[in-house]
Amino acid sequence: MTAHEEPQAAKTADRLREAFLVTLRELDRRAHRAMDVRGLMRDNRRVVLAAASGVPGRTRNGLHPAARTCRGPCDSSSRS
Numbered sequence: 001m002t003a004h005e006e007p008q009a010a011k012t013a014d015r016l017r018e019a020f021l022v023t024l025r026e027l028d029r030r031a032h033r034a035m036d037v038r039g040l041m042r043d044n045r046r047v048v049l050a051a052a053s054g055v056p057g058r059t060r061n062g063l064h065p066a067a068r069t070c071r072g073p074c075d076s077s078s079r080s
Contacts (some may be wrong), residue, residue: 041048
């Protein structure tokens with residue numbers, strides 16, 4: 001490596017090192033957020049309440065397609 005290339009290589013190494021550290025900090029932040037159950041519950045309150053209630057979602061046209069399946073003794077007229 002020539003004397004001219006050394007400062008360039010050092011700058012590149014510093015830039016890559018800094019980008020790597022930024023990535024590690026972001027991964028650490030995301031890991032902490034994923035393990036914060038209270039924060040997740042707060043952020044997704046509507047979804048959690050809907051899932052806990054067991055009530056299928058509704059659309060403008062009636063029941064959500066997933067809620068149209070038969071969940072008991074069915075005759076052919078009640079199937080979607």
